[in-house]
Amino acid sequence: MRKDAQINQQKILNAAAKLFKERAVSTVSMKDIAQVAGIGTGTLYRNFPNKSELCMALSLDYIQQFITGEEAQLHNSASSVTKQFENFLTRWLEFRERRIQLLTEIETGPSVMSTFYHSPLYQQLVNLTMQALKPISDNISESELKFRADMLISMLKSDSYAYQREQGLTREQIAINISHLMIKRCD
Amino acid sequence: MRKDAQINQQKILNAAAKLFKERAVSTVSMKDIAQVAGIGTGTLYRNFPNKSELCMALSLDYIQQFITGEEAQLHNSASSVTKQFENFLTRWLEFRERRIQLLTEIETGPSVMSTFYHSPLYQQLVNLTMQALKPISDNISESELKFRADMLISMLKSDSYAYQREQGLTREQIAINISHLMIKRCD
DNA sequence: ATAATAAACGGAGCATACTCCATTTGTCAA
DNA sequence: TTGACAAATGGAGTATGCTCCGTTTATTAT
Numbered sequence: 001m002r003k004d005a006q007i008n009q010q011k012i013l014n015a016a017a018k019l020f021k022e023r024a025v026s027t028v029s030m031k032d033i034a035q036v037a038g039i040g041t042g043t044l045y046r047n048f049p050n051k052s053e054l055c056m057a058l059s060l061d062y063i064q065q066f067i068t069g070e071e072a073q074l075h076n077s078a079s080s081v082t083k084q085f086e087n088f089l090t091r092w093l094e095f096r097e098r099r100i101q102l103l104t105e106i107e108t109g110p111s112v113m114s115t116f117y118h119s120p121l122y123q124q125l126v127n128l129t130m131q132a133l134k135p136i137s138d139n140i141s142e143s144e145l146k147f148r149a150d151m152l153i154s155m156l157k158s159d160s161y162a163y164q165r166e167q168g169l170t171r172e173q174i175a176i177n178i179s180h181l182m183i184k185r186c187d
Numbered sequence: 188m189r190k191d192a193q194i195n196q197q198k199i200l201n202a203a204a205k206l207f208k209e210r211a212v213s214t215v216s217m218k219d220i221a222q223v224a225g226i227g228t229g230t231l232y233r234n235f236p237n238k239s240e241l242c243m244a245l246s247l248d249y250i251q252q253f254i255t256g257e258e259a260q261l262h263n264s265a266s267s268v269t270k271q272f273e274n275f276l277t278r279w280l281e282f283r284e285r286r287i288q289l290l291t292e293i294e295t296g297p298s299v300m301s302t303f304y305h306s307p308l309y310q311q312l313v314n315l316t317m318q319a320l321k322p323i324s325d326n327i328s329e330s331e332l333k334f335r336a337d338m339l340i341s342m343l344k345s346d347s348y349a350y351q352r353e354q355g356l357t358r359e360q361i362a363i364n365i366s367h368l369m370i371k372r373c374d
Numbered sequence: 375a376t377a378a379t380a381a382a383c384g385g386a387g388c389a390t391a392c393t394c395c396a397t398t399t400g401t402c403a404a
Numbered sequence: 405t406t407g408a409c410a411a412a413t414g415g416a417g418t419a420t421g422c423t424c425c426g427t428t429t430a431t432t433a434t
Contacts, residue, residue, distance in 0.1 A: 002401080002412065003400075003401095005412060008413085030392080031390070040415055042395095044414095110391090147351070147364045147368075151342045151368060154344070160338075163337070177331060177335075188381095189380095190431095191381095191382070191429075191430070192382060192383095218420070227384025228384075229385070229424085233382075238421080297421090
């Protein structure tokens with residue numbers, strides 16, 4: 001990679017981060033970002049083919065941090081597996097709320113779902129979710145575990161989650177409902 | 188409502204249906220639709236505030252038919268509740284595949300998720316899904332049943348479903364995995 | 375019939391995502 | 405150092421969703 005290209009990529013990321021701090025992500029246009037970065041829109045689009053992918057790049061750090069934090073927690077088992085799973089869900093929902101604008105942009109990108117699902121970001125998320133699901137899923141094949149992780153992530157996407165909140169459910173109630181749904185109880 | 192307005196609304200629906208038959212939904216622009224309908228774009232947008240809502244209006248009939256058909260089936264119990272639920276899922280997935288373009292347009296509309304979730308279309312879907320879930324969900328509150336219906340619909344949205352198919356799962360495998368997930372088994 | 379008015383019309387115009395390609399620039403072999 | 409060229413640049417241009425508002429039209433009261 002040429003040196004100027006690398007510099008421009010950094011300029012873009014800085015400009016986007018700056019603008020996203022100042023105003024709502026959805027109100028920042030690609031032109032704005034190019035302008036603040038001091039480059040042409042063509043250059044912006046070569047680096048990031050669309051706004052969603054730019055947001056993905058910006059989310060990488062955050063997600064990384066979340067995952068690292070969770071992997072540390074996962075085996076600090078101070079409570080029942082059920083409680084542990086509920087806590088994991090709650091923290092994931094907290095994270096979503098904190099980064100809701102970026103995540104919404106990523107998840108609603110035009111045809112970017114195809115990109116998102118094939119990104120390392122998604123892979124890492126699936127791996128973490130599988131680890132969280134494993135203790136509460138006895139006798140389950142690896143492929144079915146993967147399926148459930150995909151479904152769990154799908155259930156908690158921005159739109160769906162926002163709708164549940166709007167219906168009056170709290171974060172905790174959602175976490176509990178989800179855990180009831182995912183945990184095989186035999187009462 | 189003024190007579191001319193009603194006529195124009197019908198002209199729009201006809202034009203859209205015609206164009207959507209001829210080429211992919213995503214390649215048909217609102218301008219195209221207005222042109223074929225023989226009206227101005229302003230008129231088009233007064234009738235349908237965006238493409239997603241136009242697609243919703245066009246889907247109404249299809250969904251209605253599906254729901255009517257299912258309500259007839261639901262109580263024709265020739266098999267176990269589990270099998271019945273699996274069949275319901277399979278038919279829902281068949282329906283999705285047949286109408287995938289319209290449904291994708293509806294589900295990925297910009298900020299239209301808020302509209303979609305509050306549409307009668309979604310309410311009907313939730314009601315049907317709740318009916319299908321009820322026999323396999325013992326001792327569950329009405330609100331939790333609603334939650335599960337929401338989640339089931341969320342899991343099977345276009346993006347998520349397309350991803351699973353791409354991963355190599357067949358429609359039947361997806362139906363089975365979902366039913367494993369939703370049914371409380373105590374083996 | 376006619377006038378008054380609210381409702382609907384339509385297309386010019388705007389904003390924004392994204393593309394195209396003539397021009398510039400960094401890199402590297404000779 | 406210099407020449408050649410692949411790589412990168414940038415902004416004009418295109419497509420499309422959507423809005424605004426001056427004009428037209430259906431309806432209703434008189």
